[in-house]
Amino acid sequence: MISRLRGTVLEKGAEDATIDVAGVGYRVNFSGLALGKLPAEGHPVDVRIRTVVREDAFELFGFLSxxxxxxxxxxxxxxxxxxxxxxxxxxxxxxxxxxxxxxxxxxxxxxxxxxxxxxxxxxxxxxxxxxxxxIHLEAVARGTAPAPVSGTQSDLVSALLNLGYKQPQAEKAAQLAGERLGAEASFQALFREALKALRSGG
The missing domain is CATH 1.10.150.20 (5' to 3' exonuclease, C-terminal subdomain)
Incomplete structure (x- = not known):
């Protein structure tokens, strides 16, 4: 089964993209958000793949993280x-x-x-x-486009709770991350900063 493709973006459609790997074009389905983050046509790309085989179809689904x-x-x-x-x-x-x-x-x-x-x-x-x-939340945060900060604080606390940190620790780390990086920081930047704060003891 195909698990990864590294090649060039040949075409981008509304729901999928064709990736050229050594002269062979693979049509890969992406979420709308992932498709929007793919490089422009003609540029190199490296994506993770899940192959779904059914009686009537053989489809590839792509992911950026x-x-x-x-x-x-x-x-x-x-x-x-x-x-x-x-x-x-x-x-x-x-x-x-x-x-x-x-x-x-x-x-x-x-x-x-x-x-x-x-x-x-x-x-x-x-x-x-x-x-x-x-789910490994650090892996989720990597490769994700910036999310609006509005409402991000609670998402950040939730992500830290999912990693096993206690509520007071998570809230303090999320607050510190916001203070250090500012209101315009992306979710993944805040997440990394919060983890850094937790690992260094604040």
Whole structure:
């Protein structure tokens, strides 16, 4: 099975991209957010791949970070959620935000993602609320585009709680990270700074 592709972006469509590897073009499906972060046509790219084989299809699904791939796999384990719907879910929210929303059971927020709906959101929370705690949050943060700082503080605290830190520790580290990096900092930058603060004792 194909697990990684390193080549050149040949074409970019609305839901997929064709990657040229040594003269062979591979059509790879991406979430809307991941597709937006791919390099422009003609530029080199290195993506992680999950191959899905069915009786009527052989499809490739691409990811820009290990965390994205982990979330995709978990979403696929949910009843009545296939790879296409998994990408739809991932298109509606940056990966760290999605992990935080699932871990906090935010059904209403998940239901607002286009194509998801309340019943699917409830099923996602029911089946994944505990499982997402095993995701390596540092891997999720890497390779993710900046998320708006508005509402990021609570996501940051949630991410640190998922790594096993206590509430007071997580809140203090999140506050320190915000003070050090400022209001315009991205989620992943704040996350790294918070971890640094925790590991150095503040």
């Amino acid at each position: 290990p965390g994205e791939e982990q979330v995709f796999q978990l979403l696929n384990e949910v009843s009545r959620v296939g790879p296409r719907l998994a990408l739809t879910v991932m298109s509606g929210m940056e990966t760290p935000e999605l992990v935080a929303a699932l871990s906090r059971g935010e059904v209403a927020r998940l239901a607002k993602i286009h194509g998801v709906g309340k019943k699917t959101a409830e099923r996602l929370v029911l089946e994944l609320k505990d499982k997402v705690k095993n």
